[in-house]
Amino acid sequence: MARPNVSRQKVLDAAAELAAAKGISATTVDEIASAAGVAKGSVYYNFESKEAMYSLLITDALERAALRIRAALNNAADGTAVATVVRAFLMGIDEHPAAGKVVATEMFRLDRPWNESLAAQRDVFFSTLQDALVRDGRESSVSDAAAVFGAMLMVGFERVVFSPSMSLERAVASAAR
């Protein structure tokens, strides 16, 4: 990963906000530079292309979420492991709602240059969720992990987009069931 710098993070934040509002395809590098308050050259100094920028944004967000839920699982008590993992995931969306929306949007797409990194991180998510299900003495096949993953993704999305008043604990209880 390149060394972090201020412009670079500003660019990534602006890219996330714009794509969350109107999609990646409709977002231009000019708009990103303008929203970040940097020159267009500075965007291209930090990123090869718009694709490379969104690829990094999505990979970073997924890695961060994967690390976060794995750490939560390591500290979870048996019997509440799934709830602990779901809570950690939803708190991650609370901290980075724009990145969360972009990832949710891209999750189901099969036509993107970052598809491979999505697939790799999907495996990490699924194996963490399967471990959590085992820790709670629940069924833990791939379909069970997919069900919890889908539930926490949709509940998180619902909370960010349509129902901001939904409490974290209400969301955890629904998604962890």
Next chain:
Amino acid sequence: MARPNVSRQKVLDAAAELAAAKGISATTVDEIASAAGVAKGSVYYNFESKEAMYSLLITDALERAALRIRAALNNAADGTAVATVVRAFLMGIDEHPAAGKVVATEMFRLDRPWNESLAAQRDVFFSTLQDALVRDGRESSVSDAAAVFGAMLMVGFERVVFSPSMSLERAVASAAR
């Protein structure tokens, strides 16, 4: 809705297949016409634009799914209502996997002309799922409906894309829990 005709259905099927494989933005009307085996003029005879075509495809798929799960609920026994609804939804994806993939992809996007019809159908899905949860004596708030919806969407997607050997009953058991 316009009167159905053979070319029209061929065009919609080709549009679904192409968008499922590579996304709506990357799909051109020329490719759709070619895959459907019709002249480009015939596409524009049936649809104003690519956007209008995908809008109809998505609206049709959602309406079909919403009617299907509502009918399933009406015939479901108390105690197995959620499982019955989830099974009906997953069987719908089995019948129309390409349309299912396109809808899953678009579900989380906020930047599309068909966003309003997605939002309207989302309400129908949520209220059907809430009714099913009530019929099973389960918690039935919006977050619970979102959890079941996310679970069945992700399990269905997983089954279509990554795990085609997952049985319907295995998928239902995981998503309806």
